[in-house]
Amino acid sequence: MSDNSVAALLSPFQAVDATVHAPLAGVRVLMVDPFDASRSVLRQTIGQLGCKGFNTASTYADAMRVLRRAEGTVDLIFCEYNLNGTRDGQQLLEELRSERLVSLRTAFFMVTGESSYKSVVSVAEFAPDDYLIKPYSTDILHRRLSRTLYKKRILAPAYELIESGATKAAVEACLTIGQAHKVFLADCWRMAIDVLIGSGEDKRAEQLLQRLLALKAVPWAILGLAGVKSRAGDLGSAANMLEKLLADHPDFLRVHDVLADIKIKQGQQEEAMRVLQMAASKSSANVHRMRRVGALAEALGDVETAERAFSQVLDRTRDSAMLSGEDYGNLSRLLVAQGKNDLAEQLAGDQRRMMKGHKDLDMSTAMLAFHRALQEDEAAIEVAIQKMIEIEARDVAAEVSPRLVVQVIRACLDHGHDEPGFQIASRLAKRAGLDAAVLHDVREILDQHRAQQKRQRPFSADELDAAVKAVYDTGFDEEMRLRIERSLAVLMRRGPDVHVEAIAKLWAATRTKYGIA
Secondary structure, eight states, X not given: OOHHHHHHHHGGGTTOOTTOSOTTTTOEEEEEOSOHHHHXXXXXXXXXXXXXXXXXXXXXXXXXXXXXXXXXXXXXXXXXXXXXXXXXXXXXXXXXXXXXXXXXTOEEEEEESOOOHHHHHHHHHTOOSEEEESSOOHHHHHHHHHHHHHHHHHHHHHHHHHHHTXXXXXXXXXXXXXXXOGGGHHHHHHHHHHHHHHTTOHHHHHHHHXXXXXXXXXXXXXXXXXXXXXXXXXXXXXXXXXXXXHHHOTTOHHHHHHHHHHHHHTTOHHHHHHHHXXXXXXXXXXXXXXXXXXXXXXXXXXXXXXXXXXXXXXXXXXXXXXXXXXXXXXXXXXXXXXXXXXXHHHHHHHHHHHTTTOTTHHHHHHHHHHHHHTTSOHHHHHHHHHHHHHHHHHOTTOOSOHHHHHHHXXXXXXXXXXXXXXXXXXHHHTSTTOOHHHHHHHHHHHXXXXXXXXXXXXXXXXXXXXXXXXXXXXXXXXXXXXXXXXXXHHHHHTOOOHHHHHHHHHHHHHHHHTTOX
């Protein structure tokens, strides 16, 4: 996109006055608040600011229905943090972000009577455009709205290009708008960098980040640069940057997530868990983080923490579009492994009620049956795995939640169904718009499986000779002993061989040396 074409996009917005008397004239508003009195007061207030078009919702579910029906035509959302029941405004914001139910141009104001540390940190994590602590005056609301809506109008051309997938033009537009409106320079650069990183252009993103950080130590830019360094393999440098950033900004919760990723890559799982739990102690609202806490706790053998985390995820996603069969599968697996079969059956009943008509229901039901089969016999396991393979094959529209499919892949590979497991992994990897974290999990599962296969593959004669000599000199573990003896048995079945016989004698001497019966 040329400078002239970007300028043409910007021209309708150049004359916008941030201090216009009626900032809500022509703005379509949604008010989400369970209290009639609060809705009435807010409606009167925004009416004084020029708003004529508005909808109201008293519950989380009502808000979702309005927003789905509105199809992106809502310009401004006022949402009360406390929505009563099991939902809150933060969950609504998280779901809108994850499901992309509102445009980048839609402004989201969180309204709350709570100014407690934990509530503010929780709300701020999902970046509402602003939040208002009650009580607030019409004058305060006027100033905050004028500023936010002015910013949204100025950035509208960039939002449009980002949402249309025109990444190169979007980056150019962001940088051009930033130069034209210096007050929004940091916002524009941040959008440009996010687009670059999202499209895999880490080198150009790094150039912009370095230029910005040369001017000012902006926390989000430090986080972005650390992410770039981590993806380039410079884990130590990235970890050091993030640990210093956390020391200076302990409530920047996203830093914990990226630092935990790095710690896992460095093989420091316990340290990764500490970092994630530090974030969870400040805000337990982030569903993605709680899933990670559960998975990591399970890998570390901390079943109690894993069960608690997966239970929290289900509590927060129930009755929302974020509900996934993955979450039932995670909790079911832990319950069955602990012998809590009654609770597992209750969970299965809850799943049938909550996921009726859900795209994940068939696969999730089959996954729960697989978990129960693990307590039975090989025949039951075989039936359960074949059922999951069959359901995945029917999913030609690729609708089943990717993370649930990841669990199917793991089940196949763990129980000798390598070919369908690799086929399912290949189909999943080809899905459009697949989350990078899911793709990472699939690759990790496949790499672990290949490594396991390599460890279990019988040695050739030369490999066996080297392995036995190494064991004789330095000692061994049980896994190596089993592989040596399995390999020796395979080679000896092939018939007389002087080399193999010599290896067998050395192995006998090795057993004697280390007192193996």
